[in-house]
Amino acid sequence: MNIIIIALILLILLVPMIILIKQVVSFHDNYKKLIKIIFPLIILSFSIGLINIILTPIKKEKEKKYRYEFIKTKMIDIRSAELAFKEKHNQFTDDFNVLIPFIKMDSFVIVQKTDTLIEYFNEVYREYQFKDTMMVDTLGKVSILDSLFHKNYPIDSLRYVPFGEGAEFQLSAGTINKSKIIVPVFEARDPNPYDKTDPLIIGSMTEAHLNGNWQ
16 A cells, blocks of 8 residues: 555656656757766656655654554553552552562462351340351462563563663652542653654553553
């Protein structure tokens, strides 16, 4: 499809140019030989330049899509890590030096909850009655790193932006007041996006949501 578009554009632009050059040639017969040599070179140079003008945005968009897929995946991993941190501490963190060691070293407690009826003596009614009770049994612990990510996941690189040449994600955390309820929030963003007009952000410091701005 792109080849057809390029061909049509070349045809539209080259036809007037050919007509113009032929008119010039007709008035300068003494220079026909020179023009016959230069003419193909002009057409070739013009065509190459035009193709580059057309293909450069296409190549840039393809490169952007490739890079952004890796960045989005990393941002989703940051969100998973932040949610695990919040489950343990009831808040998010804005520091990778806190978040990464937490994921590496801490663990989830595995519990089993069971509804059961317990018989007890009601002092008011002077009789035995039953009440519904939730029994919680601790079954063990499991590593947060193993729970969230695949084996050998490079957790120490969680802070780094793919293709960012060592740049780190900008991480923020805090709380907002949503309908008189204090809600923990976090945000991670690419500080130097490939496309300055389309930066990638996940979470928000002003809204109570954890989605990426591409979702």
